[in-house]
Amino acid sequence: MAIAIEGGFDGANPQDPGAIEQLGEASFLVHPFSEDGDGNYKFALNVRANNPADAAQPLHLEVDWADAEYMADRNFIHVGSGFRWAFQPAQVSGTRTIVDIVLPPGTSYIGLCPAYNLNDFLALSEMLVRFGYARQVAGQSEQGREIATFRLGNGPAPVLLTARFHPYETAASYCIAGLMRWLGQPFREQEALLKRYTFTILPMPNPDGVYLGLCKRTAIGGVDLPHEGADGKDATARALLALITSLRPAAWLDLHGWMHADEDGIDCHDQGLGERFRSAVCSPATRAVQGKPVPPDSAQQRSWASFAGNKWKLNLASGDPRPGSLHDYAFSQFGTAWLAVSYRWPGRTAQQMGALGGPTLQAFCAAL
Ligand SMILES: [Zn+2]
Structure with a gap:
């Protein structure tokens, strides 16, 4: 059963569904949104991933920040919800954060920072x-x-x-x-x-x-x-x-x-x-x-x-x-x-x- 990723909820970034592209099965590219383009604050990412299977499944995620200056600070992500978040180091390539996640069953949130909506x-x-x-x-x-x-x-x-x-x-x-x-x-x-x-x-x-x-x-x-x-x-x-x-x-x-x-x-x-x-x-x-x-x-x-x-x-x-x-x-x-x-x-x-x-x-x- 296929993993889905969505934005558009309270606190989500991006809000625009068009900013989340499916690259392949269980492979997605997300374009985060900045209200003023200031790279020094462009660290908001908050998407919801749903794994409908009973078991964990692999997810390949790429996040294109469209900012080269602060990529060294975008080399990890958090996956989780509530007070339970897994920290995961990520690769940085060009303006992208690239990470392979083992996504647990059910709903998880993914961001640089743990979400707090x-x-x-x-x-x-x-x-x-x-x-x-x-x-x-x-x-x-x-x-x-x-x-x-x-x-x-x-x-x-x-x-x-x-x-x-x-x-x-x-x-x-x-x-x-x-x-x-x-x-x-x-x-x-x-x-x-x-x-x-x-x-x-x-x-x-x-x-x-x-x-x-x-x-x-x-x-x-x-x-x-x-x-x-x-x-x-x-x-x-x-x-x-x-x-x-x-x-x-x-x-x-x-x-x-x-x-x-x-x-x-x-x-x-x-x-x-x-x-x-x-x-x-x-x-x-x-x-x-x-x-x-x-x-x-x-x-x-x-x-x-x-x-x-x-x-x-x-x-x-x-x-x-x-x-x-x-x-x-x-x-x-x-x-x-x-x-x-x-x-x-x-x-x-x-x-x-x-x-x-x-x-x-x-x-x-x-x-x-
Ligand atoms: Zn501040």
Whole structure:
């Protein structure tokens, strides 16, 4: 029985069925979509593969990115669903990622990053309310989707947490989901934070971009939120700007993902804050969480799984406010101490990405 591959669902990339070509039996060529052609964010791929047989079957997949510059970062894929994803190294030839998969029976999703679609977030939302989070609607996106905030804590300092402004960066969604589950647990560390801070969390600030399977923006012709959001050019940007303005956050942790294979990223305007975060997140307590054994899917993954001595790339923003930057807007208006973290997928399972959430928040608060 024949394997079928499709796009066109919530979070899919490509959305256009014509962008998936069948080359032969169990052989497909996919053309991912980028809303603005920026190769540095062109990493969104999310297709659904259906194997109707009772047994695993081979699948040959080629993905043509139509971008030569960043092919070195497109040398793996993930196959799976939910929290179970298999990491698989892939060949790179020209502008194509080429991989032979043994596809299990039933439905699997295939992407560079494990998928995390809008529906996954809506399911999480219901659970968060049961954890004690107060859900509010900060506004609506251009396409009319709710932009929800979740509040927890009663401390004097307002802290903003955001994740996944850029839709392809699903690492941020897994991480913030784990962070919110961790913060909702009734233990001593969490209670100490909730007495010092009031957390306002936006786990899904770009619901249109995520639903449409985009790479970077809120829409075709839309906004790159962290870099252009302060211009208020669409409804999502205006909702975020209004939230920041009413919240006047003392601090802001902004979670991203990226495609660097062997290092994580820190962006901030304050070198001291960045260095304190880096040393706090690399503390022995944090490494113990990060260093849970990784399933030995491949030698490559084993070599990337060394969390002790994790590499961090620290990028300092200059003192000059960048036009459009939401981070710089918050700092210049309210003195907000902001820090953005970018996590890589290689060497981490979906569960481990979630397990980074609590330590990331603890390290950020310790660094303030
Ligand atoms: Zn990003």
